Amino acid sequence: MATPRNFRIIPLADERPRKVSVASVASELRTTGAGLTALQDAQGRTLRDLRISVTDRCNFRCSYCMPKEVFDKDHPYLPQSALLSFEEITRLTRQFVAQGVRKIRLTGGEPLLRKNIEVLIAQLAALRTPEGLPLDLTLTTNGSMLAKKAQALKDAGLQRVTVSLDGLDDAVFRNMNDVDFPVAEVLRGIDAAQAAGLGPIKVNMVVKRGTNEQQILPMARHFKGTGIVLRFIEYMDVGATNGWRMAEVLPSADVVRLLQTEWPLVALEHASAGETAQRWGYVDANGQPDKQAGEIGVISSVTQAFCGDCTRARLSTEGQLYLCLFASRGYDLRTLLRDGSADAQLTAAIRNIWEQRSDQYSALRSTLPHGSPTPGRRVEMSYIGG
Ligand code: SAM
Numbered sequence: 046m047a048t049p050r051n052f053r054i055i056p057l058a059d060e061r062p063r064k065v066s067v068a069s070v071a072s073e074l075r076t077t078g079a080g081l082t083a084l085q086d087a088q089g090r091t092l093r094d095l096r097i098s099v100t101d102r103c104n105f106r107c108s109y110c111m112p113k114e115v116f117d118k119d120h121p122y123l124p125q126s127a128l129l130s131f132e133e134i135t136r137l138t139r140q141f142v143a144q145g146v147r148k149i150r151l152t153g154g155e156p157l158l159r160k161n162i163e164v165l166i167a168q169l170a171a172l173r174t175p176e177g178l179p180l181d182l183t184l185t186t187n188g189s190m191l192a193k194k195a196q197a198l199k200d201a202g203l204q205r206v207t208v209s210l211d212g213l214d215d216a217v218f219r220n221m222n223d224v225d226f227p228v229a230e231v232l233r234g235i236d237a238a239q240a241a242g243l244g245p246i247k248v249n250m251v252v253k254r255g256t257n258e259q260q261i262l263p264m265a266r267h268f269k270g271t272g273i274v275l276r277f278i279e280y281m282d283v284g285a286t287n288g289w290r291m292a293e294v295l296p297s298a299d300v301v302r303l304l305q306t307e308w309p310l311v312a313l314e315h316a317s318a319g320e321t322a323q324r325w326g327y328v329d330a331n332g333q334p335d336k337q338a339g340e341i342g343v344i345s346s347v348t349q350a351f352c353g354d355c356t357r358a359r360l361s362t363e364g365q366l367y368l369c370l371f372a373s374r375g376y377d378l379r380t381l382l383r384d385g386s387a388d389a390q391l392t393a394a395i396r397n398i399w400e401q402r403s404d405q406y407s408a409l410r411s412t413l414p415h416g417s418p419t420p421g422r423r424v425e426m427s428y429i430g431g
Pocket residue numbers: 103109110152153154155156185186187188207208209249250251278279280281282283287426427430431
């Protein structure tokens with residue numbers, strides 16, 4: 046990945062350096078003012094999606110994301126002062142929207158742990174695109190607090206939620222979240238989200254071979270015909286702490302084959318450019334997509350890289366901009382914000398960083414010997430958000 050001149054590099058979460066001034070950077074960058082051209086990276090990919098991590102903390106300890114042994118009580122979580130404030134997030138988001146971002150996903154850590162998250166949602170919901178339209182505003186959650194918060198989130202202006210749920214069997218689920226959290230409470234959260242109108246809801250299930258693949262069919266049976274889109278995610282080699290092994294990845298093709306033992310499925314078109322999931326529809330008696338029965342998705346991050354049209358940037362809890370889920374470094378926008386940079390300087394920084402982006406880590410992985418994780422030290426998913 047090329048490094049824009051003078052930007053400081055942010056290493057892994059537990060080695061974050063203290064403040065380094067980058068005030069000079071913004072003024073050296075190309076300030077283009079009005080009439081900016083559409084923003085594309087070095088591979089011709091536009092910037093459409095911004096994932097914003099609002100906390101690096103979580104009440105779960107999913108072994109594939111925040112294993113207990115690493116994320117224990119001595120783990121150095123960010124102090125409050127390091128977090129971007131809601132005003133800082135909103136100001137930055139406004140600049141991203143001016144550069145083409147149309148979809149915002151709040152994530153973490155567990156985003157519902159961030160105090161007064163509804164206030165941030167209301168601020169983001171009030172933003173408009175240059176065409177005067179609202180943003181597509183969504184949030185990914187483990188669902189543990191959703192039953193309590195769904196209505197307030199909706200009232201604040203959140204449009205949709207994605208809920209992570211790795212199985213229906215209580216013992217399997219408690220084992221995967223590793224804090225003995227019951228599945229019934231997450232299901233209650235999904236019901237509350239549906240009742241509040243936070244749909245269409247997506248449910249994400251990370252499939253780990255040898256751990257929860259026996260939950261694939263029960264999950265599909267449970268959500269079929271509910272209007273909820275279940276998506277199976279390949280277990281990824283994100284971060285440096287989950288002890289990822291290729292042997293624990295169940296390829297999406299196997300997931301689809303398994304589902305087809307129970308239901309015929311038909312491949313559906315991508316709903317939008319840059320979509321991560323391949324969509325499969327249940328079919329009716331005539332072999333046509335059955336809208337009532339709905340669809341499932343598979344996200345093949347390991348076996349079928351989709352870097353070619355990756356339009357996603359990630360903003361960490363402390364305001365570092367990451368250009369890829371597998372990146373080991375980020376670009377410090379918080380210092381620019383806190384040093385009093387003007388909007389034009391923030392815009393110039395965002396454009397400069399994106400224009401030099403060439404990340405395609407998943408595509409790179411497929412060129413490595415079978416079973417190799419991507420090389421280099423990678424940032425944790427709980428730090429930049431999924
Ligand atoms: N705590 C929230 C949640 O779990 O939905 C939001 C943050 S979480 C990091 C975002 C998504 O990343 C979740 O759907 C989670 O299952 C997924 N995820 C985390 N680690 C993963 C891994 N190693 N492979 C695949 N997906 C992963």
